[in-house]
Amino acid sequence: MLQGKRILLIVAGGIAAYKSLDLIRRLKERGAAVRCVLTASGAEFVTPLSLGALSEDKIYGDLFSLTDEAEMGHIRLSRDADLLVVAPATADLIAKMASGIADDLATTVLLAADKKVLIAPAMNVRMWEHVATRRNIARLEADGVIRVGPEIGAMACGEFGAGRMAEPADILAAIEAALGDTGGLEGVRALVTSGPTYEPIDPVRFIGNRSSGKQGHAIAAACARLGAGVTLVSGPTAEPDPPGVTTIRVETARQMLDACESALPADIAICAAAVADWRVAEAAPEKLKKVSGKSEPKLELVRNPDILASLSARKNDRPRLVIGFAAETEKLEQNARDKLARKGCDWLLANDVSPATGAFGGDANTMHLFVAEPNGSDVTVEHWPRLSKAAIAARLAERIAVALKTKSGPVRA
Numbered sequence: 039m040l041q042g043k044r045i046l047l048i049v050a051g052g053i054a055a056y057k058s059l060d061l062i063r064r065l066k067e068r069g070a071a072v073r074c075v076l077t078a079s080g081a082e083f084v085t086p087l088s089l090g091a092l093s094e095d096k097i098y099g100d101l102f103s104l105t106d107e108a109e110m111g112h113i114r115l116s117r118d119a120d121l122l123v124v125a126p127a128t129a130d131l132i133a134k135m136a137s138g139i140a141d142d143l144a145t146t147v148l149l150a151a152d153k154k155v156l157i158a159p160a161m162n163v164r165m166w167e168h169v170a171t172r173r174n175i176a177r178l179e180a181d182g183v184i185r186v187g188p189e190i191g192a193m194a195c196g197e198f199g200a201g202r203m204a205e206p207a208d209i210l211a212a213i214e215a216a217l218g219d220t221g222g223l224e225g226v227r228a229l230v231t232s233g234p235t236y237e238p239i240d241p242v243r244f245i246g247n248r249s250s251g252k253q254g255h256a257i258a259a260a261c262a263r264l265g266a267g268v269t270l271v272s273g274p275t276a277e278p279d280p281p282g283v284t285t286i287r288v289e290t291a292r293q294m295l296d297a298c299e300s301a302l303p304a305d306i307a308i309c310a311a312a313v314a315d316w317r318v319a320e321a322a323p324e325k326l327k328k329v330s331g332k333s334e335p336k337l338e339l340v341r342n343p344d345i346l347a348s349l350s351a352r353k354n355d356r357p358r359l360v361i362g363f364a365a366e367t368e369k370l371e372q373n374a375r376d377k378l379a380r381k382g383c384d385w386l387l388a389n390d391v392s393p394a395t396g397a398f399g400g401d402a403n404t405m406h407l408f409v410a411e412p413n414g415s416d417v418t419v420e421h422w423p424r425l426s427k428a429a430i431a432a433r434l435a436e437r438i439a440v441a442l443k444t445k446s447g448p449v450r451a
């Protein structure tokens with residue numbers, strides 16, 4: 039919660055300014071007081087009226103307004119806040135901040151700040167990648183400015199790449215982290231599976247898949263950031279162990295299931311691993327050799343345990359909230375609904391992994407959250423925008439925190 043915290047939100051000129059309206063709403067919901075500074079170019083994108091209605095405060099915009107200065111000098115405006123947030127932070131404003139220019143109210147307030155400053159950059163990908171912006175960002179980070187985003191995605195200008203402003207949920211998570219508010223999963227035990235499994239054929243060969251573990255690891259890290267005690271059961275991946283998380287490395291599906299069962303009880307289970315559905319019935323104890331004249335080896339496959347389904351089916355120690363993932367290449371909605379019912383989990387995050395999407399092994403994804411309603415037959419669907427895997431993780435962790443807070447006992451019952 040951000041009860042009693044005072045946020046000074048600086049809204050600069052960018053198409054992403056509309057997202058700042060949602061950010062204000064979320065901040066107010068959490069009990070924060072929000073005061074807005076709108077730059078002249080920001081006012082081309084959102085009106086002082088909408089900012090004022092949502093923040094329930096006066097909007098500050100003109101450095102030289104004598105009335106404003108009499109009521110609230112720009113130094114006090116800056117000093118009264120617990121945190122200054124610039125969202126969207128344009129290339130121009132970032133450049134001014136990096137050089138200490140103070141030529142309007144926003145930059146003056148920023149230069150007068152004695153509190154932490156958080157920026158949510160938003161700009162065209164070329165501008166973001168420009169050496170000058172890179173230099174300015176490095177300068178600001180060295181000065182202690184905190185940054186959230188930008189995300190990779192489609193831009194208003196029609197290009198694709200890094201530069202989209204972080205989603206309000208992610209900016210909110212960054213604000214909570216900056217203010218030392220761990221944000222809602224304190225005391226919650228989370229179990230997360232991640233990565234592929236490797237099923238041995240012989241001592242050197244295995245059946246595996248292309249899962250990178252990026253999404254599962256990011257989820258474990260996001261839950262830990264919100265204060266959860268996290269056990270991450272990971273198949274073989276190149277991802278480093280997330281900080282503050284107990285990571286158990288396994289190879290096979292059966293080892294993954296054992297490790298998950300040993301990690302119970304847990305309040306939430308999130309199965310993001312791409313578990314191999316089959317294993318070789320009898321892995322050869324010695325390396326299989328090519329022997330001329332002999333027929334090629336035949337692999338007999340048997341079904342692996344379904345970790346998500348077995349966690350969902352547990353009687354006495356079923357986690358309150360069990361979340362699965364569905365990677366589909368066709369009929370996403372129908373397959374996701376079927377999978378939610380078949381696996382017995384409460385939520386299912388589904389995405390399209392057909393090769394054109396670049397989802398497998400990539401850094402961004404478009405997710406659809408299928409939520410089983412309490413009556414057991416209805417399902418609601420939330421379509422999320424294309425987000426980085428880190429942003430998906432932050433959004434999911436925040437969504438979980440809200441669900442656990444608003445329901446006691448099993449989340450679905």
Ligand code: CTP
Nearest residue numbers: 309310311313342343344345346362363364365
């Ligand atoms: N899963 C699991 N254990 C398995 C297989 C899958 O825990 N043996 C979990 C995954 O972690 C994911 C969800 O189940 O959360 C969906 O997995 P997926 O492989 O997409 O679905 P399948 O059940 O294999 O269905 P299908 O092959 O028909 O798509």
